[in-house]
Amino acid sequence: MxxxxxxxxxxxxxxxxxxxxxxxxxxxxxxxxxxxxxxxxxxxxxxxxxxxxxxxxxxxxxxxxxxxxxxxxxxxxxxxxxxxxxxxxxxxxxxxxRLQTQKILDVGIQTEVKLVPAVKKIFYKESPGESDLPVKFSGNIGELANSTMVFSTADSELLTIEHGDTTAILYGMAFDVGTTTVVGTLVDLKTGTVKATAADMNPQVVYGDDVISRLNFCLENKNGLAELNKKVVDVINKLIKEACKEAKTTPDNIYDIILCGNTTMEHLLLKTDPKPLATYPFISTLTQSMNKRKASEIGVNINKKSYVRIFPVIGGWVGGDTLGVILATNLYKTTHMKLAIDIGTNGEVVLGNKDRLVAASCAAGPAFEGAHIRSGMRASKGAIEKIDLLDGRIICQTIGDAAPVGFCGSGLIDAMALLVENGIVEDTGRIKDKSELPAELPAEIKEKLVEHENGNEFMFTGSISLNQKDVREIQLAKGAMLAGIKILMNELGIKADDIVEILLAGAFGNYIRAEKALAIGLIPQVALKKIIFCGNAAEEGARKALLSIDLRKDVEEIAKAVKYVDLSASPLFQDIFAESMMFHRNI
Ligand code: FES
Missing domain, CATH: 3.10.20.30 (Beta-grasp domain)
Structure with a gap:
């Protein structure tokens, strides 16, 4: 060569x-x-x-x-x-x-957690008696004088002995490993307070935006799994260093880590062959129990004796990040019927209450992150994030107030809502011809419609537009989300009116405007006040589990209790999907 x-x-x-x-x-x-x-x-x-x-x-x-x-x-x-x-x-x-750094959502709803950490420390000024030891110790008990014993309450196991009194130093970290971004929170395990948050892009994005691209990369390359695993472990280690720097501590002082991610991300983290997930019948080989590994086995650079725990999965494509959302929002404890929607690079939905929960993964694809849309882009500088029609003028607000470069997800929803609400696009998704536009539409807006033989195009700026193909992509994504929600509603035999709250989680969910999502029929038609934004709920769920071994048990129980609904197996899916692609407010 x-x-x-x-x-x-x-x-x-x-x-x-x-x-x-x-x-x-x-x-x-x-x-x-x-x-x-x-x-x-x-x-x-x-x-x-x-x-x-x-x-x-x-x-x-x-x-x-x-x-x-x-x-x-x-x-x-x-x-x-x-x-x-x-x-x-x-x-x-x-x-x-150029790969742009995305605006990363690193905060979730902060909920109170009773502190029951998995790791504790005891300092012995003098040699302790056998009965003073919290866990089995096979060494010379006399050598414990002026030492700190670090032990796992979760496993009743000695982790390490440190010289002197180190009880003031005890940290843990919680991570949400997303397809596009990775967020880590450093927590003081003595008090439960957050000391630092660090976030970055998932470096696996250079292999494609969605989980399918990553899985294909693993299947098609001999070292694909090892390569993707290294990328994500490297970024976790980078974030550990950054968080420690901010909190003025060192990675050695971190004794516990909890990670959650979607099913694919967890396979890659655990270096588990993802072939069964990538090929029919698309089964996850991860279980509904917490995955416990030595930090050194995963390659995470924290205290050498510590463990890393990775959330279990619910089933199929519904993974640990959805468990994080359920834990963070207390969906499994509520008496009211609630719907949680986590819209990230993929879309997961969970519906129910303390008596019954059903979950599904919607193949919405990364359209809402700008992929597959000609003028789509990540939520980075220059992305149009908000669009309004004021006094006959289209006003585009961009991230960083920079010159507009393209639409990010929230901008796309706004753009689509503008076209639907002003009668520029039919319910079927067809962009009308100029002659069909509503008479009352201002002339300046009508002029933005450009007719082509193979479908029309609407110009939002001089070069940023949505054409017929883009609208179809948005329809496919929104159709997949809404169809998933409707099938879960059928499963529980409920109607939109029965839903007391819609909880929108994930980066995209947090930045969209609820009224615009309702306008294009992306979510069930409920009163605006019933729509609650919960930020990065997956990360918050991981943080809660970091703080409490009791909540870790809850996570395992939830994983077993939630019914995974395989949408592709539903005989109604095709009909419901076709109906859900329409832009009218159809549930
Ligand atoms: S990455 Fe090259 S065409 Fe999509």
Whole structure:
């Protein structure tokens, strides 16, 4: 294989590689930040790069000629996931293709927890008597004088002996490992107070935005599982360091970690073969018991003698993060009928109360995170997050008040609501022709509609628009969410009126405007005051479990008690899904 020199612009990073490697794979390998939303399979067209003079790369393949215009190809614009390096070359990554750091939701509803930590410390000034020992000790008891015993109350096990009195130092960390972001909270286990929070993107995003891309990467690459596992463990260790720095302590002083994530993330964390999850009948091999591992076994750099616990899963695609939401919101204790919706890169829904809970995972895909939408993007600087129609003018509010670059999830919902509420889009999702627009619509708004032969397009700014294909993608995502909710409602035999509260969790859920979600029929039609935002509830659930071994037992019991509903197995799914794609307020 030929050796090739590649320069990535604008940072001027010089790397050596061998011919045959794709630009996307090389970028991932050498830490160049590049978006690959579809998992580098040539479907989304969002990994556009510019190859200087078109030299040193393979000829365009079918996917590239389908997704790129003739003019773009002539200018050297290529898809990084399809183009292979064949010689020395210079590759420029435009801003629109650079992996942006997403606005991360790191706070959840803060609830009171009775502190029953899994790790405790006792200091012995003098040698203790046998009966003073909280756990079995096989060493020389005389050597315990002027020492601190660190022990696990969860396992009645000695963890370590420390010299002197270290009882003032006892930390734990709770993590929510999401498909897109990872959030960790450092907690003082003596008081239960939060000392620091650290968050970052999940570095696995360079292998694709959704869990399917990650699973495919594992199946198609011999070292895929190890590679993805290393990425997520590395970011956890980075966040541990950052949180410790903020709290002026060291990772050695962390004695307990609780992690939760969706089923795929937990498989990758535990280095468990995800093949059964990725292939029919899509079964999780993780159990409904807490996964306990030595920190060193997982590769997490905290006190060497400590354990890491990873939440169990409910079943199928409904994982530990949903258990976190149930724990955080006390859904399993309430007498009222409540619906919790965790909209992240995927959508999980749980319905019920203390008597019965049902849960499902909706294949909403990452459309609400901007993927598969031509002008879609992550919730990062320049993303339109809010849209209003005021005095005949469209007002777009962007993250960081920067010039608009595209829509993030909340902006997409607002954009869609504007089109639906103003009669620009039919209930079926068809963008109307100009002649069909309501007469009362201001002329400036009518002018924003551009007619094309293969479906119309509505321009929100000079270059940011929703076209017919984008609207269909939004319909598919919202249809999947709503169909999942309706099937759970059927399962419990209830109607929208019976729902006392809708709890919106997750980053996307937290930033959307409830009235806009209602306007496009994304969620059941309830009074606005019944919609409660609960922030990063999964992370809050992990924090609660960190503080209490009793709540850890609750987590295992909830995992067994919640009924997992496999939506694809429901004979009603296709009909309900088709009906749920409509934009009217249909439940
Ligand atoms: S087309 Fe390259 S990542 Fe989607």
């Amino acid at each position: 030929k050796k090739c020199k590649v320069i990535f612009q604008p940072e001027g990073k010089k790397v050596q590689t061998v011919s045959g490697v794709t630009i996307a794979a090389l970028a991932a390998e050498c830490g160049v930040r590049l978006e690959v939303p579809c998992g580098a399979v040539g479907k989304c067209g969002k990994c556009r790069v510019e190859v200087s003079k078109g030299e040193g790369v393979s000829a365009p393949d079918g996917e590239e000629t389908a997704l790129l215009s003739k003019e773009e190809l002539e200018k050297g614009i290529r898809l990084a996931c399809r183009t292979k390096i064949t010689g020395n070359t210079v590759i420029s990554i435009p801003r629109s293709s």
